[in-house]
Amino acid sequence: MIYLDNAATSWPKPYTVAVALRRALSALGANPGRGGYKMSLATAEAVCAVRGAAAQMFGLEEPQRVIFCPNCTAALNLAIYCFAPEGSHIIVSDREHNSVIRPLQARAKAGGGDFSTAQLGTEVKNAAAAFERALRPDTSMIICTHRSNVDGQTLPIAQLGRLAAAKKLLFCVDAAQTAGSEEIDMAAWNINLLAMPGHKGLCGPTGTGLLLARGCEPHRTLLQGGTGSMSAGADMPAFMPDALEPGTLNTAGIIGLGAGLEYLRGLGVKQIGAHEHKLQSALRRQLENVGGLTLYPPDGESNILLFNFDAIPCEKAAAALAEREICLRAGLHCAPSAHLLRGTLKSGALRASFGIFNNLDQVRRCAAAIKQLASEAAKTR
Amino acid sequence: MNEKQECGIIVSSVTYAVYGRQALERRGLRAFTERLDPARSGDCGCGYGLRVRGDCRTAAKLLEEEKITVKGFYEPL
Numbered sequence: 001m002i003y004l005d006n007a008a009t010s011w012p013k014p015y016t017v018a019v020a021l022r023r024a025l026s027a028l029g030a031n032p033g034r035g036g037y038k039m040s041l042a043t044a045e046a047v048c049a050v051r052g053a054a055a056q057m058f059g060l061e062e063p064q065r066v067i068f069c070p071n072c073t074a075a076l077n078l079a080i081y082c083f084a085p086e087g088s089h090i091i092v093s094d095r096e097h098n099s100v101i102r103p104l105q106a107r108a109k110a111g112g113g114d115f116s117t118a119q120l121g122t123e124v125k126n127a128a129a130a131f132e133r134a135l136r137p138d139t140s141m142i143i144c145t146h147r148s149n150v151d152g153q154t155l156p157i158a159q160l161g162r163l164a165a166a167k168k169l170l171f172c173v174d175a176a177q178t179a180g181s182e183e184i185d186m187a188a189w190n191i192n193l194l195a196m197p198g199h200k201g202l203c204g205p206t207g208t209g210l211l212l213a214r215g216c217e218p219h220r221t222l223l224q225g226g227t228g229s230m231s232a233g234a235d236m237p238a239f240m241p242d243a244l245e246p247g248t249l250n251t252a253g254i255i256g257l258g259a260g261l262e263y264l265r266g267l268g269v270k271q272i273g274a275h276e277h278k279l280q281s282a283l284r285r286q287l288e289n290v291g292g293l294t295l296y297p298p299d300g301e302s303n304i305l306l307f308n309f310d311a312i313p314c315e316k317a318a319a320a321l322a323e324r325e326i327c328l329r330a331g332l333h334c335a336p337s338a339h340l341l342r343g344t345l346k347s348g349a350l351r352a353s354f355g356i357f358n359n360l361d362q363v364r365r366c367a368a369a370i371k372q373l374a375s376e377a378a379k380t381r
Numbered sequence: 382m383n384e385k386q387e388c389g390i391i392v393s394s395v396t397y398a399v400y401g402r403q404a405l406e407r408r409g410l411r412a413f414t415e416r417l418d419p420a421r422s423g424d425c426g427c428g429y430g431l432r433v434r435g436d437c438r439t440a441a442k443l444l445e446e447e448k449i450t451v452k453g454f455y456e457p458l
Binding site: 045230 | 426
């Protein structure tokens with residue numbers, strides 16, 4: 001099987017992640033922050049080590065500002081509801097995932113504050129100007145994906161960070177497609193809130209996500225419950241991470257994620273990004289002159305290739321490729337606005353997304369299967 | 382502070398206890414994380430403390446430098 005759906009979740013995981021999960025379940029199974037016995041404290045130490053590793057990887061000075069969540073969607077909900085002041089205006093890019101758009105829509109419908117879309121179009125070099133045009137006196141936050149999960153286009157985050165700092169806005173970045181593939185420095189890029197899944201580029205298990213908060217405090221909580229701290233009071237603790245981490249943590253997942261972070265550190269994030277880009281670029285080169293196929297831009301540094309068969313609907317093509325043991329994702333990828341930009345909102349499209357364990361031989365076999373399918377489609381027309 | 386130069390520092394949660402212990406050990410002070418009963422944890426209810434071998438004031442100052450809030454002090458059992 002050739003797995004090219006790493007933008008949905010990475011697979012396979014490093015062996016060390018499985019080892020760490022097994023160790024977590026067998027030797028670190030106590031609830032951290034609840035007990036004073038050896039295994040509970042050891043589990044807390046292990047969780048804190050992962051906070052530290054994540055903070056270090058993304059240029060966050062204080063590890064206690066790493067908040068563990070079930071996934072990137074939960075992290076983005078926290079960023080929106082807990083950090084953007086009630087009633088304030090938020091600006092997003094024109095290719096955000098539903099994990100941003102849906103919470104914003106719900107917030108607006110509930111009277112919590114509206115949002116505007118910065119119209120970048122397919123050219124993103126002057127993204128800051130588009131965001132600036134959408135500014136209002138009550139704007140509190142900019143939210144932008146670092147890389148579109150649809151076509152792999154990377155947005156100029158450093159440029160937007162400068163705008164946010166100049167206008168004194170909170171800057172939230174959705175790093176769902178870049179965490180683990182691109183070097184990200186929250187301090188250098190003026191990022192206040194960095195949301196990411198643990199189970200994609202960071203190679204952790206599903207059920208893990210992170211929100212890193214720099215230079216900002218939550219004004220409210222989203223869920224309330226036990227934290228093992230300040231237990232005499234009915235209010236949630238005001239300090240992080242406890243304020244945003246009610247209930248028992250996914251300790252096994254977090255410890256597995258820690259092994260993923262360690263694995264990435266060993267290989268080097270920059271090298272991983274270069275490897276994935278090389279594979280995407282190789283598939284693009286092998287398909288670019290094939291009749292009956294449309295390859296969508298950008299032809300830049302990315303780990304995602306979006307394409308369509310001219311004569312086969314995308315889901316049917318994905319099913320045909322699945323029969324050939326090639327795993328791609330078809331449809332709208334939960335980001336209809338990004339498809340609107342590429343003209344694929346009605347048709348959907350096929351997405352090949354590369355990960356750390358893919359290789360050039362897989363690219364060659366995938367290209368051969370796609371060419372064969374295109375050839376068969378041409379004969380039946 | 383007892384005769385063995387041991388003191389207890391109340392911190393906000395286990396996260397701050399872990400990072401506090403690590404910070405103190407980096408500065409050469411031995412510290413142990415322990416669970417505190419409500420009577421000893423001030424207004425925190427259930428909580429965590431750092432049992433420190435050494436001068437409590439110095440340890441508290443070091444923790445504050447590391448942005449770890451000191452919630453109070455207790456006498457180690």
